[in-house]
Amino acid sequence: SESPDFQPRYHCMGLAHVALFGLSCFLPACPPALGGLKKTALPGSTASSNGAEALSLKARTLAGMASKTTNTNVPKRIAHAPTLATLKRPVIPTEFGAKVPTNIRQRYLNLFIDECLKSCTSQQEAFDKALAEEKVVYDRSTSRNIYLNVAVNTLKKLRSALPSPANRKLVSHEAMLGGKLAAKTSFTLNRSAAAQLRAEDLKGASLYRRLKEYVLTEEDLKEHGYPLPCPETSGRAVVFNAEEKKTTDGSCRVCCRCGTEYMVTPSGNCVRKEECVHHWGKLRKQRVPGGWETHYNCCSGAVGSPGCQVAKQHVHDGRKESLEGFVKTFEKMPSADGNPGIYALDCEMCYTKQGLELTRVTVINSELKVVYDTFVKPDHKVVDYNTRFSGVTEADLENASITLRDVQAVLLSMFSSDTILIGHSLESDLFALKLIHGTVVDTAIVFPHRLGLPYKRALRTLMADYLKRIIQDSVEGHDSSEDARACMELMIWKIKEDAKVKR
Numbered sequence: 001s002e003s004p005d006f007q008p009r010y011h012c013m014g015l016a017h018v019a020l021f022g023l024s025c026f027l028p029a030c031p032p033a034l035g036g037l038k039k040t041a042l043p044g045s046t047a048s049s050n051g052a053e054a055l056s057l058k059a060r061t062l063a064g065m066a067s068k069t070t071n072t073n074v075p076k077r078i079a080h081a082p083t084l085a086t087l088k089r090p091v092i093p094t095e096f097g098a099k100v101p102t103n104i105r106q107r108y109l110n111l112f113i114d115e116c117l118k119s120c121t122s123q124q125e126a127f128d129k130a131l132a133e134e135k136v137v138y139d140r141s142t143s144r145n146i147y148l149n150v151a152v153n154t155l156k157k158l159r160s161a162l163p164s165p166a167n168r169k170l171v172s173h174e175a176m177l178g179g180k181l182a183a184k185t186s187f188t189l190n191r192s193a194a195a196q197l198r199a200e201d202l203k204g205a206s207l208y209r210r211l212k213e214y215v216l217t218e219e220d221l222k223e224h225g226y227p228l229p230c231p232e233t234s235g236r237a238v239v240f241n242a243e244e245k246k247t248t249d250g251s252c253r254v255c256c257r258c259g260t261e262y263m264v265t266p267s268g269n270c271v272r273k274e275e276c277v278h279h280w281g282k283l284r285k286q287r288v289p290g291g292w293e294t295h296y297n298c299c300s301g302a303v304g305s306p307g308c309q310v311a312k313q314h315v316h317d318g319r320k321e322s323l324e325g326f327v328k329t330f331e332k333m334p335s336a337d338g339n340p341g342i343y344a345l346d347c348e349m350c351y352t353k354q355g356l357e358l359t360r361v362t363v364i365n366s367e368l369k370v371v372y373d374t375f376v377k378p379d380h381k382v383v384d385y386n387t388r389f390s391g392v393t394e395a396d397l398e399n400a401s402i403t404l405r406d407v408q409a410v411l412l413s414m415f416s417s418d419t420i421l422i423g424h425s426l427e428s429d430l431f432a433l434k435l436i437h438g439t440v441v442d443t444a445i446v447f448p449h450r451l452g453l454p455y456k457r458a459l460r461t462l463m464a465d466y467l468k469r470i471i472q473d474s475v476e477g478h479d480s481s482e483d484a485r486a487c488m489e490l491m492i493w494k495i496k497e498d499a500k501v502k503r
Helices: 006-012 046-067 101-121 123-140 145-162 173-178 205-216 217-222 392-398 405-414 426-433 459-466 481-503
Strands: 014-018 024-026 252-253 261-263 276-278 285-290 290-298 309-311 342-352 355-365 370-374 382-384 420-423 441-442
Touching: 046 481, 101 123, 101 145, 123 145, 145 459, 205 342, 205 420, 205 441, 205 481, 290 392, 342 426, 342 481, 355 405, 355 426, 355 481, 370 481, 405 426, 420 481, 426 441, 459 481
Parallel strands: 342 420, 420 441
Antiparallel strands: 014 024, 252 261, 276 309, 285 290, 342 355, 342 382, 355 370
């Protein structure tokens, strides 16, 4: 029943039993290897012809196998070798007792290098630029937290310097999280309560009512050492938590910088000329293997180490010792809009023969505009301008004619007893101004230190932690307008944050 053509096809598609290199294997007899093989057989073929055909098939199979197995010399793959030599990245040297851990500095240095490589023409140029940027960041920082904030700002600056693609589409954070409609609706994201506070809620009488919640009580004023009116004597202030004087001798004083006792004449001049060697920084605790160590943040010196700064003579504070000549804000007719006024205030001081005295005062309003700013001529001879902290130089006061009494007259005309004054450790400024005022908001109390009194958080740290901004980083000293503006911005931020919880 089979056709004559079936058997050869069946034989061709079968398995040919061949010997290759003395090994027996079964290989499929595929048509390409058998190019000359006939696909049909003559009817009536004999066994000898079948044997000859099988022999011929074996020869052709071996030939096809050889053609496919002998040519195995494939060129070896060679790994790509870069033509440009790669320089080794710089490494921050490990420093014992450093104010910033070495691994954090190294991490940000590597990030700076990555950004500089995108804009510099050579690796060495990128390394040099990154090292210079990191050094500036380290020199400007007095602690780990300050370093992190300055480093983040520097990284943003480097990234913003890169040319951005013209066709790059900017996507908002809300659109990324919630989709295209998230910026307009709140079906997937809860719109922040801060956005629900209208602009009118942070102005005028509305802002005044909200700030009233943070005004210090009379007990707070006493606890934090604010000057309060003396009930017996007009023009005199009292302090409820003032430290007791170590000595009752008026001619013996204690230097507020180095702690050395020194003698003065009745006019306040030093009896003996003696340099003041001190640490201008504050003591900070730092975790080390096995416990904690305390160092000065100015030079990382240990407690008891020689000072890193030398001044011409010793100085003392003296503000809480001189409690005469104070003036008190008084009640005024209520304003039509129900806003007695909101101001932020900051003062700068220098050391005179009688202690710290006012050299500059700045007042800003709730719209962050300066409404009063002037240099003030001290009543006594200046012995140290305290420029590192005050930013006031001898040239600034050379032509100053405004006195403390002039400043008091201006402030009494601006403020009433109901005016809200905002400041950081505001009692210090009120002592310098010799001003008694009870309606105050103190950012050092609104944002307390985790360890409580007598510890207080620095204004610079508060701005870095909450508003992600660096202030007081100028080598020329503080700026009273910058500090006053920072206090006002912190309180506006606080109001917005507290509104989220209430809503």
